[in-house]
Amino acid sequence: MHNFIQAFQFIGRNGELPGQPHFSTLTYYSLGTLKITLIAMVISLAIALPIGVWLGHMHRGSFVAINLGNIGRALPSLAVLAIGVAFLGIGLKNVLLALVVLAVPPIITNAYVGLDQVDPDLVDAARGMGMTGWQILWRVELPLAVPLVMAGVRTSALFVISTTTISALTGYSDSLGEIINDEASYHLSGVLGAAICIAAMAILVELLLAGAQRAMTPVALRGRVADVIQDEYVPIAVGAAGVI
Amino acid sequence: MKLPLAAGGPIIPSFGSPHSLACERANRLFCWGWFKENWAGTLWPALKQHVVLTLIAVVIGFAIAMALALIAYRYRRAEQPLIWFTSFLYTIPSLALFELLVPVPGLGLSRTTAEVALVAYTLLILFRNILTGLRNVPEEVRDAARGMGMSRRQMLTRVELPLALPAIIAGLRIATVSTIALATIAALIVNQGLGVPILSAISNSTGPFKTELLAAGALAVLLAIAADALLVGVQRLMTPWVRARAA
Numbered sequence: 001m002h003n004f005i006q007a008f009q010f011i012g013r014n015g016e017l018p019g020q021p022h023f024s025t026l027t028y029y030s031l032g033t034l035k036i037t038l039i040a041m042v043i044s045l046a047i048a049l050p051i052g053v054w055l056g057h058m059h060r061g062s063f064v065a066i067n068l069g070n071i072g073r074a075l076p077s078l079a080v081l082a083i084g085v086a087f088l089g090i091g092l093k094n095v096l097l098a099l100v101v102l103a104v105p106p107i108i109t110n111a112y113v114g115l116d117q118v119d120p121d122l123v124d125a126a127r128g129m130g131m132t133g134w135q136i137l138w139r140v141e142l143p144l145a146v147p148l149v150m151a152g153v154r155t156s157a158l159f160v161i162s163t164t165t166i167s168a169l170t171g172y173s174d175s176l177g178e179i180i181n182d183e184a185s186y187h188l189s190g191v192l193g194a195a196i197c198i199a200a201m202a203i204l205v206e207l208l209l210a211g212a213q214r215a216m217t218p219v220a221l222r223g224r225v226a227d228v229i230q231d232e233y234v235p236i237a238v239g240a241a242g243v244i
Numbered sequence: 245m246k247l248p249l250a251a252g253g254p255i256i257p258s259f260g261s262p263h264s265l266a267c268e269r270a271n272r273l274f275c276w277g278w279f280k281e282n283w284a285g286t287l288w289p290a291l292k293q294h295v296v297l298t299l300i301a302v303v304i305g306f307a308i309a310m311a312l313a314l315i316a317y318r319y320r321r322a323e324q325p326l327i328w329f330t331s332f333l334y335t336i337p338s339l340a341l342f343e344l345l346v347p348v349p350g351l352g353l354s355r356t357t358a359e360v361a362l363v364a365y366t367l368l369i370l371f372r373n374i375l376t377g378l379r380n381v382p383e384e385v386r387d388a389a390r391g392m393g394m395s396r397r398q399m400l401t402r403v404e405l406p407l408a409l410p411a412i413i414a415g416l417r418i419a420t421v422s423t424i425a426l427a428t429i430a431a432l433i434v435n436q437g438l439g440v441p442i443l444s445a446i447s448n449s450t451g452p453f454k455t456e457l458l459a460a461g462a463l464a465v466l467l468a469i470a471a472d473a474l475l476v477g478v479q480r481l482m483t484p485w486v487r488a489r490a491a
Contacts (some may be wrong), residue, residue, distance in 0.1 A: 086451070199341070
């Protein structure tokens, strides 16, 4: 218990160490973590969303889209990071590459499943109303797919935050993982304090994305979103973050 | 670069004799000589430990998740809190969770700590899939079972759980595969599993040792694929009616 009290004291003084009173390590490394998380997510979304949405819209490539997700889940993040470092050296770009490799599969898979499983009758009805392919995509399929697409985005965001901290083990020193990896300087209290901060950050991001998902879901569907996921869809291919 | 936590003690690069092979010294893409030399002493034991770590975590996680899912199935009011609780556990980044568990009395740098963390990560997936499977049993089927005079327990064991099997095994597949990937991080806590060669390759004095990284990483992925295929086979054997219906 004592250790945890000290950890909160560490958080209370913003991670400043006795020797360096003006360096707020927690703020510094938290911002570093958020920065790399944000960059990795923007790149991953830019790559994965169009692919997943297009495949789902065309109902094509189910084998690739689903298995990509399965293989992505099997990749050990520590190994992916370390292989990136071994072949490309330590640096922001290489950590980003590893993060993107880990973040892309769940987004593609979920976007595919989300669009693929939209009720064909609804699409037919939309077509009957004279909507073009684009309009069907924008006004019918995407709104209905929001819960699943966002589940993928949330899974990816969790992967990325988690992996960003692990990247410290492979020598990347600009995330909260750096404190965890340096018990000699920060002591156990600092390690625990940083771990608590990372956990809090992950939960915050998750809640934020859950809020975003709610805001993007069509009003008429909001109450039913949970049921759509739970009753009509056996989540074989979907990450776990489809709740809250 | 600083050594990872547990590396102060047990994790020492386990080369037979340091850099005895030319391709090992050169740190080429993949050094088969090293692989053959270290298969029996390093990689195979790590792989076996990895299987044990995963198996224990998934079995315990499944038992807990099953209990939680049955509670939520019976008492709908328990569902939302349980989802919050398991999502909360799932959301905590792995490195942080492992570190937070270490100072807990009775855990420390032990396999128990690693298993507690790994179990925590399986709960959400298993819980949600078991519950989804149970809820997806058609109401008519339940009515028919009730009409045949089945008790609640009989309905559960003979009708609802068998019909929920595909969803349950889907959950087991996801949980097993992600546990195999996560268990590499457990090497920070306990000197076991495929994370050990990965960490030792990272802390190699002349830069990350590629052969060991690729070998251990590939073994983890292959293990995950094999486990996944095995569970698909189990599902086929246990749910023959699904195939019959599809045919």
